[in-house]
Every structure is written in structure tokens, then in C-alpha cells.
Amino acid sequence: MKNSLLALCLLLFPFSACETDLKDGHYTCDPNEPGACPDAWVCQLRGTDGIYRCYESGEAYCQNGMLDPGEICDGAELGEFTCEHGFAICLTNCTAICTECGNGRIELNELGVGEACDDGNTEDGDGCSSNCIIERSYCVVPDSDECLNWCGDGTINGPELCEPENLGGYDCTDFGFHDGTLACSADCRAFDSSQCEGFCGDGDIHDVEVCDGIQQKHLSCWDFYFSGGDLHCDTGCLREFSGCFNSWNRHSVNTTGNIISIHGTDDTNLFAVSFNGWVGRFDGSTWDNEQLAGDPMLRGVWTIAPDDAWAVGNFGTLLHFDGSTWTATTGFESLHLTGIWGSSSTNLYACGFIPGYLLDPNNPESPFIWGVGIILHYDGVDWTEVLRHGEALEEHDVTFLGIHGSGPNDVWVVGPTGQVWRFDGIDWTRVTLPPEYAAWEFWSVYALNPAQLAFSGYKDTYEGFVLQLENDVFTELEIETDVVVKQIRGTSLADLWAVLENGSVLRREAAGWRILAPPLGSRFFSAWNDHPDTLWIGGANGQLMEYTGEFETVSHEFPQSIMRIWGAESDNFYVSGQTGALHHLENGVWNEETPPDGMYIYDLWGPNKDLVMAVGRRGRSALRTNGTWASITTGIEANLTALYSVHGCGASEIWAVGATGTILHYNGAQWVSQVSGSTAQLNDVFCVSPSAVFAVGNGGTTLFYNGSDWTTLNSDTTKNLTAVWGTSRNHVVAVGNDGTIRLYDGSRWNPVESGVGVTLRDVSGTNARNIWVVGTSGVVLRYAGVRFSPVVVPGNPTLNRLHLQPNGRILAAAGYTFLEYRSKLLPRPFVTMECPSTVPLYCQETRSFDTTSLPAVIEDWGTGGNSVTGFNGPETAFTFDAPFSGTVEWKLNPGLTGARLIVLSESAWETCDASTVVALSTTGNDGGQTVSIPVVRNEKYSVVIDAPAAVTGSITSTCTR
Known part of the structure; x- marks a missing residue:
């Protein structure tokens, strides 16, 4: 051994x-x-x-890979040892240390365990991470075996945004450019757009832009169916029309033909026809389009009711509509019918001609058409011929082109070469024209009554004309145009509409003809109106437009600048001048009235036309009763304290306010002074009720009267407040200097954005959704439930005062005259809600709304699979125009109990047609109703806020590509 x-x-x-x-x-x-x-x-x-x-034995020991008693660690077994920073390393003696990443030393244990790298810093993205781990996919160039991926390998890894040959699907358009070549930077961590070309804001209009900065392709507001104004370009290079006079509304119909005739009984029963066989029916909200079989050449239409209409045209076309089907009357195929008019369903006339051809001796290859004039009559059963004229060759062109009447015994027909015929209930006779008109081409006639008519056409010198016939006397109305006046319409001889073939539309008032032209260069053929402030016109390529009114200067001019307008009735109101003069309109006649003892009037108000209170300079007051003015003692005359405003809630509840905090109350018998608690100049007062009266003044002063005492409210502004108006004690609006607007909600005054910096001089309205504000520089703002939006006024005059008449029209004092906002649409917002809103909602934007005091209108949204039962509360709406393709989310703020969002597609833009509901948020979730939909660039939507009761809140729009 x-x-x-x-x-x-x-x-x-x-x-x-x-x-x-x-x-x-x-x-x-x-x-x-x-x-x-x-x-x-x-x-x-x-x-x-x-x-x-x-x-000799394998007992416990260090490095056996097991944590034995007395050891802190053993190999990979670290026990409870941890490091706040760096790696934990177990040494071969079974003790542990923490590495310090970033000290430039690779720290390992004796077995090589520890940091994989240490580049002297703790930054990521440089090949060695902040934890000293090799960043295998972060290498810029493949200079190490540790680089599994690198810039240039074609794969986007780690912090890379792109690769030279792999841009991840991005191109120049994703970075706001329109064209060019996008590249990747040398380190693959940024895009290089230096070779991209063209962007919104560079001043050049590119193919995908409609405008850029001041560049508009030589277009103006007129080219987009407005009466005038300034066309702007927004930051997305899309046209912005807020500076245009919003008077023309283009209707979208499904035809490219020439709309040759329009007629209706009112704006809920309107028919239009085109020369290529299209018929459109308008019910007040939507157009129903129908292309008739055989594409007949239609030239006239007349309707008595939605289920009773006639259309006429070439080759004897006579069609009757019974509400569902068009039925032809035969037997007149040799005729070309050009117009139709009727007084009832059993008394209609159609005019036209029998076509023929004559050879021009100087050009035998080019025959020209001529006609024999024809008039047909319908008695409710049959159409019969009642007049034929022009068979002799010397009268070869007696084509009848226009027809109109004022009643069954007053019907007129006109045509070329001075053809004017009249039916008096017994016979048709030709009207003898003055010699100077005998050769003129008559295209249109409009009979206001048997004694007043208007005619239009063009002269033998090829200049357009308008004639009036009043009490058998023809008079030419001077109009400068070298094109045909295709149609003439109006409400009186002093208020006529002339539609010119070149696309111009003129309106005649006492001051003469005024241009209301839509786009120059268009061709118009037809016109119809049922309201003094609306006109429908039809033209080439399916153009169908409705004029709905704008601010227009009235013809009456006063000798002084106007300071105040007020009246209890629409046709009975007062205008006070700068020198205290008082002008009164009654029964259509203006009269100047003299205040007592030369009183200088600042303001006036009354509960009716028979009781009017006036206040003014030096603390004076006057009362008009039984047509007579008399002084009323205020008790402050000796102080010479001016009274600037008066308003009340009845004959015995009238307040006046003025300088040095003065407040007076008229109890029906006398003025009584009240303690205001303020020395500020008070500029306006408004009575909501006898126990809710508001006064505003300089330095942001706002006062409230509760029926017994006046108290000061904090308006949170030091700006001078000039006017106040409200619907209830919980909804009051005050305006003032520097565009200041404040809204009182019953507990505090809240700032409201006006978008202007000028002095706002007056505010008035009819309800919480229809509020108007006027100021200097022609500023007019309208609040429709969401925000104040500008209404452009021609000439930018200084507007002093505002008055909303009972008939819905708006009067604004402007210099030596006043402006009247003429629009048949004005009464509509007072009682209804239309889906389209003038207030846009943009991406990444939050907007406030308040439906308090607004009417509840929409009961049901939809008739099909997307039908939605409407809540009983009021609604409000925003418009959204998708700036790019992607997804948009709309969200209401939390806490709006029961409120929801309804999204309507573009086809419901003006109709509130619920069959076009495209999305609906979930009810019952008060954490913030949300709806999200995919959108395509330039798609339009209406986003409606519907709730069981009035709500105040905000909506947020979030867009993602």
C-alpha cells in the first residue's frame, strides 16, 4: 500500500x-x-x-453550490444578498460584493461571473447598457461578435427608427410633406426629410392642397356661393369660410344636368327639374332624386301639393306626379313646352311652341329654328289648346318662353320679339308695348298682382333688361349687364331679384341694385322664392343654391349716429340719435318725435308700444303714453347724474342705472332711489324677474337685486362691462371692453372666449342657444349653444346697439343707419335644433357646452337597424372634418348622468336623418361616455350630445393615425 x-x-x-x-x-x-x-x-x-x-469525505464546504451555514453565498446561490445598484457577485470564499456599473472596470468573480461590459457610463444605447449588459441590437456597425443586430442589417431593432432600406412604411407624407424621398439617418435613429418636398405653409399650392397662406388660386368667397367677404386658408391648407358672408347654401343633388326650373308651395314642398330628365323633390330637409325613364328634356315644373305636381318639356312632355308616380299625358308630341303655371289643381296653363326650320339665304347649309307660339290649358281633366300664334312666315319667331300669373283671371306669357300676352279670365290678348321695347327678347315674367308686374330678358342690342309694369305704364329699371336676365322674382316692385345667365344675382331695393352674386362664370337658368329673404336658383351642372339672408343696410338714413334701437313690435320701434333725437317707425312711416324739454335720450324701454320709458342726460326721464311724451321726475336731476340704461319686467317694475352707482326703481307711479353699494358707473341693467335684476358697469362691476337688496357679485375682471342680458337668474351674459364676455351660472361669473379684442357694446338673444353680441369694427358674434362665432358684416362699421325683434330679425345700429339681419332661417334656431353646427370640433381639442334653456327637439334618430330613441332633454352638436385617415375618439367629461354621444355621417349634415347614425356611445356610464370610429380624410360628421335633461360639460376629441 x-x-x-x-x-x-x-x-x-x-x-x-x-x-x-x-x-x-x-x-x-x-x-x-x-x-x-x-x-x-x-x-x-x-x-x-x-x-x-x-x-476523505464530501461534507459541506464553500463552492459546493449550496448555501451552507456561515456562508453569505455559494456560487450562483446568493441567499438573501441583494444590491441596490449593480450586480451581486459571489466570491470564491463564499462572500458577496456588489459591482459598480459605470466605473470603467468589468467586475467579475473568480469564476468570471459579473458584468458583461463597462464603458465608463450608465447610459443606454451605446452598446453597453446602464446595467452593464451588452446591447446586442444597439450596435451602429458590426464591429463585435456581440452585435447580433446592427444599423444596416435591414431589420429595425432596439432604438432604431428605420434602416436605409427599410423605412417601416413611412414616407414624406407622414411628416407633413406632399412629395419627395424620405431617408434614414446614418445611425438609424432618425428620419432624414431633407429630400422631401412641398408642405402646407410653404406658400405654394400643391396638388393635395386647396390653398396655402394667402394663395387661393385666384378664388374668392363668391366662388363658393357666398355674397362676399374674405376667404382664408387654415393651418391644414383647407379653405376657411368664417370671413365670408354666409348667405348662400349649396344643395347637393344627384344630377349634372342644367336645372332649368324650380317651383314650390313653401320650403317643405319644392320641385326642381333638369334638361336631362332629372326631377328633385325637397321636403324641407332632404332632396329625393329621380331620373325619369327616357331622359325627357324637362323645361318647367309646377306644384300645388307634395302629391300634385306637373313637369313639362320638349316633344310634348306633360307629366303628372301623384305623390309616388309620374304619369305622362300624350297627344302633344309635336310641341316643345317651355313653362307651366297654375292657380289650382284644376286651372293650369303651359306655354311653348311648335318648332319649325327656315333656311338662311346667306347660309343654306345652316337652318335655324323658329316656332309657332302655343298655350295649353288644364281643367282638372284634360289639356286643350287655347292659343296658337305665329303661323305666318313674317311672324316666324313667336316662341313663348315664360309664363306667370297672379290669379285665375290674370295670366301672362312672354317670348322673343316683344311677345307679351295676357289672359284676363275671358280672352288672350297681345299687350301693345312701347316702340322702344317691341323688338326685345322677353324671357321671364313675374306677376305680383294684376297692376304690378316685372319682366326680364335682353334687348336687341344684346344687353340685359328689367321692366316693370305698374298701372299700365312700362318703365325700364336701370341695370347694367350685357347678358340675359334669365329670371325675375320678388316680393314687390321695390324688392326684386334678378338672376343673370352669367351667374350673377342682383337684388333691387330703394337704393338700387345690389350684387348678391354666387360664383362668376356659372350659368343660371331658374329661380323661385316664397319668402322675402330667400331665393332658390338653379344652374348648369346641377348647381342648386338657396340664398338665406345676411346683414344688409336699410335704406333709411338718419341725420345723427344711432345710439339705441328698441321696439315692442317688429313694425313699431324707436331709434335714438347721438344728439338725443328720437325717430319712430309706425305703420311703415318714420316720424321724428320730440322728447320733453329737449331731453337727451340715452336709452328707452317699455312693456308694450303704448308705454315707453326713456332716460338720459342729467338724470332726466320721460314716459310715453297714449302717443304723448311727458317728463317724469327722478329726484336726481339736481345732481346732473346721467342715466345710461333702463329695463324692466312690467309697467311697475322698471329700473334705471347710471353714473356713480345710481340705481332707480319705477313702481308705476314714481321713481325711487335704491342703494347700490357701488360708486362705479353703471352702464346697463337687465330685469329677468322682479327678484332677479342684474346691473353691470365700469371696472368689472356686477350687481344683483334679489327683490329687496342689491349685492355685489365678483365678475373676476376689471374690464369695463357695457351690457348685460339673460334668460334666467342662472344664465346671464355680460360683455365689455377688450372682447370680454362673462357668463353667470347662478353662483359665479365664468369667462367665455370671444375670439376678438375689440369693445363689445351690446348683447341680446331669444334663448340660451341664440345669443348675439355686437361691437366696434363691425364685430357681430353669435352663440348657438357652444361658443361665440363671428358673423361678418360688410364694411366693418362700428355697431353700438342691438335689438332682436319679435319676428326674429336682428337690428344693429351702425353709424347714420342701422343694419338688419335678413334671414328666413333666423326663427328656426329659436324653436328647433338643426344637426349641422357652426362650431367645429378639431383633433386633440376639448370644447365646453351648455344645453340649459335649449329646446328638446329630436325624438327619434333612425328608422332602420341603427334607430335610436331620443332622450327628452335638449341636444347640441359639433361638426368634425377628418384631417387625415385614422381613428377618432370623442369623450364626454365624467359626471354627465345619462348623457350620450350620437355620431351622424356626412349625409345627415343638414337633415338629422337618423338612418345615418354611424356610432352611439353606451348610456348609463357616468365615468365619461366614449365613442370611437375609423375615419377617412375629409369625411364629415356631426357629433350630437343627447341627454334626458339639460347638461353642462365638455367633450374631448382625440385623433390617431
């Missing part, structure tokens, strides 16, 4: 003294060599010198 051990000793330790006495850990060994230690002994690494030795 000892020999064997000696041999082993010599083999293993040739340079050591050989001992034959075995001791634990005395002999070194190789753990990979069999028999390295005696039988039953083990070759193990114990201690910190890294040398394997022979041990």
Missing part, C-alpha cells in the same frame, strides 16, 4: 517532498482524472486558492 501511495505521490507531485501520511486537503488532484485520490476520497475545490485537493 505504501508503495502505491509513493508511486502516486511521485506522479502527482514530482517536485514536492513525498509524504505517505494522508491528510485532508494535503494532496492536489485533477477532478477530471480517474483515481486522482485514494478510494473513498474525493477531489474537490475548497478554499480561495482555486486548487483542487483530495479529501
Whole structure:
């Protein structure tokens, strides 16, 4: 045995003294060599010198990979040892340390465990992370075996945004450019747009832009069916029309033909026809389009009711509509019918001609058409011929082109070469024209009554004309045009509409003809109106437009600048001038009235036209009763304190306010002074009720009267407040200097954005959704339930005062005259809600709304699969125009109990047609109603807020590509 051990000793330790006495850990060994230690002994690494030795038994020891008593760690077993920063490393002596990443040294234990790298910093993205781990996909160039991915390998990894040959699907358009080549930067961490071309804002109009900055392709507001104004370009290079006079509304119909005739009984029963066989029916909200079989050449239409209409045209076309089907009357195929008119369903007339051809002796290859004039009559059963004229060759062109009447015994027909015919209930007779008109081409006639008519056409000098016939006297109305006046319409001889073939529309008033032209260069053929402030016109390529009114200067001019307008009735009101003069309109006549003792009037108000209170300079007051003015003692005359405003809630509940905090109350018998608690100049007062009266003044002063005492309210502004108006004690609006608007909600005044910086001089309205404000520089703002939007006024005059008449029209004082906002649509917002809103909602924007005091209108949204039962509360709406393709989400603020969002598609833009509901949020969730839909660029939507009761809140729009 000892020999064997000696041999082993010599083999293993040739340079050591050989001992034959075995001791634990005395002999070194190789753990990979069999028999390295005696039988039953083990070759193990114990201690910190890294040398394997022979041990008699395999008891617990350091480096056995197990955490034994007394050890902090053992190999990969770290026990409870952790590091706040860096890696935990177990040393070979079973103690542990923490590495310090970023010190520039790669710290490992004796076995090579620890940091994989250390580049002297703790930044990511440079190949060695902040935790000293090799960033295998962050290498810019493949200079190490550790770089599994690198910039240039074609794959977008780690912090890379792109690769030279892989841009991730992006191109120049994603970065606001229109064209060019997008590239990737040298380190793959940024896009290079230096070779991209064209962007919104560079001043050039590119193919995908409609405008850029001031560049509008030489277009103006007129080219987009407005009466005038300034056309702007928004930040998305889309046209912005807020600076245009919003008077024309283009209707979208499904025809490209020439709309040759329009007629209706009112704006809920309107028919239009085109020369290519299209018929449109308008019910007040939508157009129903129908292309008739055979594409007949239609030239006239007349309707008595939605289920009773006639259309006429070439080749004897006579069609009757019974509400569902058009039925033809035959037997007149040799005629070309050009017009139709009727007084009832059993008394209609159609005019036209029998076509023929004559050869021009100077050009036998080019025959020209001529006609024999024809008039047909319908008695409710049959159409019969009642007049034929022009069979003689010397009268070869008596084509009848226009027809109109004022009643069954007053019907007129006109045509070329001075053809004017009249039916008086018995016979048709030709009207003898003055010689100077005998050769003119008559295209249109409009009969106001048997004694007043208007005619239009063009002269033998090819200039357009308008004639009036009043009490058998023809008079030419001067109009400068070298094109045909195709149609003439109006409400009186002093208020006529002339539609010119070149696209111009003129309106005649006392001051002369005024241009209301839609786009120049268009061709118009037809016109119809049922209201003094609306006109429908039809033209080439399916153009169908409705004029709905605008601010217009009235013809009456006063000798002084106007300071105030007020009246209890629409046709009975007062205008006060700058020098205190008082002008009164009654029964259509203006009269100047003299206040008592030369009183200088600042303001006036009354509960009716028979009781009017006026206040003014030096604390004076006057009362008009039974048509007579009389002074009323105020008790402050000696103080010479000016009274600037008066308003009340009845004959015995009238308040006046003025300088140095003065407040007076009229109890029906006398003025009584009240304590205001303020010394500020008070500029306006408004009575909501006898126990809710508001006054405003300089320095942001706002006062409230509760029926017994006046108290001061904090308006949160020091701006001078000039006017106040409200619908209830919880909804009051005050306006003032520098575009200041404040809204009182019953507990505090809240700031409201006006968008202007000028002095706002007056505010008035009819309900919480219809509020108007006027100011200097022609500023007119309208609030429709969401925000104040501008209404452009021609000439930008300084507007002093505002008055809303009972008939819905708006009067605004402007210099030596006043403006009247003429629009048949004005009464509509007072009682209804239309889906389209003038208030846009943009991406990444939050807008406030308040439906308090608004009417509840929409009962049901939809008739099909997307039908929605409307709540009983009021609604409000926003418009949304998608700036790009992607997804848009609309969200209401939390806490709006029961409120929801209804999204309507573009086809419901003007109709509130619920069959076009495209999305609906979930009710019952007060955490914030949300609806999200995919959108395509330039798609339009109406976003309606519907609730069971009035709500005040906000809506947020979020867009993602």
C-alpha cells in the first residue's frame, strides 16, 4: 500500500517532498482524472486558492453550490444578498460584493461571473447598457461578435427608427410633406426629410392642397356661393369660410344636368327639374332624386301639393306626379313646352311652341329654328289648346318662353320679339308695348298682382333688361349687364331679384341694385322664392343654391349716429340719435318725435308700444303714453347724474342705472332711489324677474337685486362691462371692453372666449342657444349653444346697439343707419335644433357646452337597424372634418348622468336623418361616455350630445393615425 501511495505521490507531485501520511486537503488532484485520490476520497475545490485537493469525505464546504451555514453565498446561490445598484457577485470564499456599473472596470468573480461590459457610463444605447449588459441590437456597425443586430442589417431593432432600406412604411407624407424621398439617418435613429418636398405653409399650392397662406388660386368667397367677404386658408391648407358672408347654401343633388326650373308651395314642398330628365323633390330637409325613364328634356315644373305636381318639356312632355308616380299625358308630341303655371289643381296653363326650320339665304347649309307660339290649358281633366300664334312666315319667331300669373283671371306669357300676352279670365290678348321695347327678347315674367308686374330678358342690342309694369305704364329699371336676365322674382316692385345667365344675382331695393352674386362664370337658368329673404336658383351642372339672408343696410338714413334701437313690435320701434333725437317707425312711416324739454335720450324701454320709458342726460326721464311724451321726475336731476340704461319686467317694475352707482326703481307711479353699494358707473341693467335684476358697469362691476337688496357679485375682471342680458337668474351674459364676455351660472361669473379684442357694446338673444353680441369694427358674434362665432358684416362699421325683434330679425345700429339681419332661417334656431353646427370640433381639442334653456327637439334618430330613441332633454352638436385617415375618439367629461354621444355621417349634415347614425356611445356610464370610429380624410360628421335633461360639460376629441 505504501508503495502505491509513493508511486502516486511521485506522479502527482514530482517536485514536492513525498509524504505517505494522508491528510485532508494535503494532496492536489485533477477532478477530471480517474483515481486522482485514494478510494473513498474525493477531489474537490475548497478554499480561495482555486486548487483542487483530495479529501476523505464530501461534507459541506464553500463552492459546493449550496448555501451552507456561515456562508453569505455559494456560487450562483446568493441567499438573501441583494444590491441596490449593480450586480451581486459571489466570491470564491463564499462572500458577496456588489459591482459598480459605470466605473470603467468589468467586475467579475473568480469564476468570471459579473458584468458583461463597462464603458465608463450608465447610459443606454451605446452598446453597453446602464446595467452593464451588452446591447446586442444597439450596435451602429458590426464591429463585435456581440452585435447580433446592427444599423444596416435591414431589420429595425432596439432604438432604431428605420434602416436605409427599410423605412417601416413611412414616407414624406407622414411628416407633413406632399412629395419627395424620405431617408434614414446614418445611425438609424432618425428620419432624414431633407429630400422631401412641398408642405402646407410653404406658400405654394400643391396638388393635395386647396390653398396655402394667402394663395387661393385666384378664388374668392363668391366662388363658393357666398355674397362676399374674405376667404382664408387654415393651418391644414383647407379653405376657411368664417370671413365670408354666409348667405348662400349649396344643395347637393344627384344630377349634372342644367336645372332649368324650380317651383314650390313653401320650403317643405319644392320641385326642381333638369334638361336631362332629372326631377328633385325637397321636403324641407332632404332632396329625393329621380331620373325619369327616357331622359325627357324637362323645361318647367309646377306644384300645388307634395302629391300634385306637373313637369313639362320638349316633344310634348306633360307629366303628372301623384305623390309616388309620374304619369305622362300624350297627344302633344309635336310641341316643345317651355313653362307651366297654375292657380289650382284644376286651372293650369303651359306655354311653348311648335318648332319649325327656315333656311338662311346667306347660309343654306345652316337652318335655324323658329316656332309657332302655343298655350295649353288644364281643367282638372284634360289639356286643350287655347292659343296658337305665329303661323305666318313674317311672324316666324313667336316662341313663348315664360309664363306667370297672379290669379285665375290674370295670366301672362312672354317670348322673343316683344311677345307679351295676357289672359284676363275671358280672352288672350297681345299687350301693345312701347316702340322702344317691341323688338326685345322677353324671357321671364313675374306677376305680383294684376297692376304690378316685372319682366326680364335682353334687348336687341344684346344687353340685359328689367321692366316693370305698374298701372299700365312700362318703365325700364336701370341695370347694367350685357347678358340675359334669365329670371325675375320678388316680393314687390321695390324688392326684386334678378338672376343673370352669367351667374350673377342682383337684388333691387330703394337704393338700387345690389350684387348678391354666387360664383362668376356659372350659368343660371331658374329661380323661385316664397319668402322675402330667400331665393332658390338653379344652374348648369346641377348647381342648386338657396340664398338665406345676411346683414344688409336699410335704406333709411338718419341725420345723427344711432345710439339705441328698441321696439315692442317688429313694425313699431324707436331709434335714438347721438344728439338725443328720437325717430319712430309706425305703420311703415318714420316720424321724428320730440322728447320733453329737449331731453337727451340715452336709452328707452317699455312693456308694450303704448308705454315707453326713456332716460338720459342729467338724470332726466320721460314716459310715453297714449302717443304723448311727458317728463317724469327722478329726484336726481339736481345732481346732473346721467342715466345710461333702463329695463324692466312690467309697467311697475322698471329700473334705471347710471353714473356713480345710481340705481332707480319705477313702481308705476314714481321713481325711487335704491342703494347700490357701488360708486362705479353703471352702464346697463337687465330685469329677468322682479327678484332677479342684474346691473353691470365700469371696472368689472356686477350687481344683483334679489327683490329687496342689491349685492355685489365678483365678475373676476376689471374690464369695463357695457351690457348685460339673460334668460334666467342662472344664465346671464355680460360683455365689455377688450372682447370680454362673462357668463353667470347662478353662483359665479365664468369667462367665455370671444375670439376678438375689440369693445363689445351690446348683447341680446331669444334663448340660451341664440345669443348675439355686437361691437366696434363691425364685430357681430353669435352663440348657438357652444361658443361665440363671428358673423361678418360688410364694411366693418362700428355697431353700438342691438335689438332682436319679435319676428326674429336682428337690428344693429351702425353709424347714420342701422343694419338688419335678413334671414328666413333666423326663427328656426329659436324653436328647433338643426344637426349641422357652426362650431367645429378639431383633433386633440376639448370644447365646453351648455344645453340649459335649449329646446328638446329630436325624438327619434333612425328608422332602420341603427334607430335610436331620443332622450327628452335638449341636444347640441359639433361638426368634425377628418384631417387625415385614422381613428377618432370623442369623450364626454365624467359626471354627465345619462348623457350620450350620437355620431351622424356626412349625409345627415343638414337633415338629422337618423338612418345615418354611424356610432352611439353606451348610456348609463357616468365615468365619461366614449365613442370611437375609423375615419377617412375629409369625411364629415356631426357629433350630437343627447341627454334626458339639460347638461353642462365638455367633450374631448382625440385623433390617431
